[in-house]
Amino acid sequence: VQDRINKLKRMGVIKKFTVKLDKSKLGKSVTAFILVSFMPGSEISQKALAHEMSMLENVEEAHLISGEWDILLKVRGSSMKEIGDLVIDKIRGMHGVARTLTCAVFYTAKEDP
Numbered sequence: 780v781q782d783r784i785n786k787l788k789r790m791g792v793i794k795k796f797t798v799k800l801d802k803s804k805l806g807k808s809v810t811a812f813i814l815v816s817f818m819p820g821s822e823i824s825q826k827a828l829a830h831e832m833s834m835l836e837n838v839e840e841a842h843l844i845s846g847e848w849d850i851l852l853k854v855r856g857s858s859m860k861e862i863g864d865l866v867i868d869k870i871r872g873m874h875g876v877a878r879t880l881t882c883a884v885f886y887t888a889k890e891d892p
Contacts, residue, residue: 807837807855810884811862813870815850821875825849828875837865848880859883 833841840853856862
């Protein structure tokens with residue numbers, strides 16, 4: 780089995796091993812998705828802005844997306860207040876952000892680690 784795993788790692792099929800954490804036991808039981816609209820003509824690129832946002836505490840994922848919105852963030856916090864503070868105090872103040880829409884998660888049917 781170990782030889783097969785090593786071969787798959789060398790081939791690039793297995794990129795990494797991971798663990799699935801229970802975020803609620805870490806005090807991060809509230810999940811939300813934040814849609815961000817990029818401000819045209821900004822000094823920063825969309826990719827650079829998404830990367831900056833990905834470095835913020837509580838941001839788990841950052842994606843450039845198609846459609847009316849430009850960036851999708853997945854965030855976790857201990858409360859909606861903590862997530863609200865992240866949006867108001869940090870995200871909305873970043874250069875290149877025109878507006879945001881925060882969507883709280885009520886229930887998660889499936890989530891990959």
